[in-house]
Amino acid sequence: MNSENHPTEVFKFCPRCGSDKFTTSGPRSKHCPDCSFSYFFNASAAASALIFDDEGRLMLTRRGINPHKGKLDLPGGFVEHDESAEEAIIRELHEELGAEVQDLKFYGTFPNQYEFSGIIVYTLDSTFIIKLKSLDNLHPQDDITGIEFHKLEDIDLNDIPFRSIQNTIKKLRENN
Numbered sequence: 156m157n158s159e160n161h162p163t164e165v166f167k168f169c170p171r172c173g174s175d176k177f178t179t180s181g182p183r184s185k186h187c188p189d190c191s192f193s194y195f196f197n198a199s200a201a202a203s204a205l206i207f208d209d210e211g212r213l214m215l216t217r218r219g220i221n222p223h224k225g226k227l228d229l230p231g232g233f234v235e236h237d238e239s240a241e242e243a244i245i246r247e248l249h250e251e252l253g254a255e256v257q258d259l260k261f262y263g264t265f266p267n268q269y270e271f272s273g274i275i276v277y278t279l280d281s282t283f284i285i286k287l288k289s290l291d292n293l294h295p296q297d298d299i300t301g302i303e304f305h306k307l308e309d310i311d312l313n314d315i316p317f318r319s320i321q322n323t324i325k326k327l328r329e330n331n
C-alpha cells in the first residue's frame with residue numbers, strides 16, 4: 156500500500172477554506188492554520204456476520220462489487236451514521252440475503268485497511284455470531300452474487316482479500 160495514498164497525503168487542501176497550508180497534525184489528523192479547521196481520518200465502522208449451518212460450516216459471500224469483485228467475504232457492510240453495529244448487521248443481512256435475524260451475539264472487532272479509488276480506507280469490523288430464522292430461501296442481492304458454506308479448516312485464506320476477515324477466521328479456528 157502506497158503511503159502517498161494515505162488520507163493525510165491525499166487531502167492536500169483545507170476543505171473549508173481551500174488553504175494549501177492544510178497540515179498533518181497527527182497520524183490521522185490534519186489542521187488548517189488559516190481557518191482553524193481540524194479533521195480526523197477515523198476508521199469507518201463496519202459489521203459482519205458469522206453464520207453457521209447445521210454441519211458447522213461458515214457462510215461466505217461472493218463479492219459482486221469492487222474492491223475485490225469475485226472474492227470471498229463475510230455478509231455485512233458499513234454502519235450508517237447514527238446506527239448501531241447491531242442495527243447495521245440486521246439491516247445488511249436483510250438487504251443482501253433477504254434474511255431475518257433470530258439471535259445475535261457479539262464476537263469481536265477486527266481492523267482492516269484497503270485501497271479504493273486511490274485512497275487507503277480504514278475500517279473497524281464488529282463481528283457477530285448470528286442465528287437466522289431460516290437458512291432456506293436466501294436471495295443474494297445488492298452487492299453479492301452468491302453464498303457458500305465452507306468448513307473453517309477448508310477455507311483458503313488467499314481467496315479472502317480482507318485482513319480483518321482472514322483474522323476473524325484464524326480466531327474462529329483457534330477457538331474451535
Ligand SMILES: [Zn+2]
Nearest residue numbers: 169172187190
Ligand atoms: Zn482552512
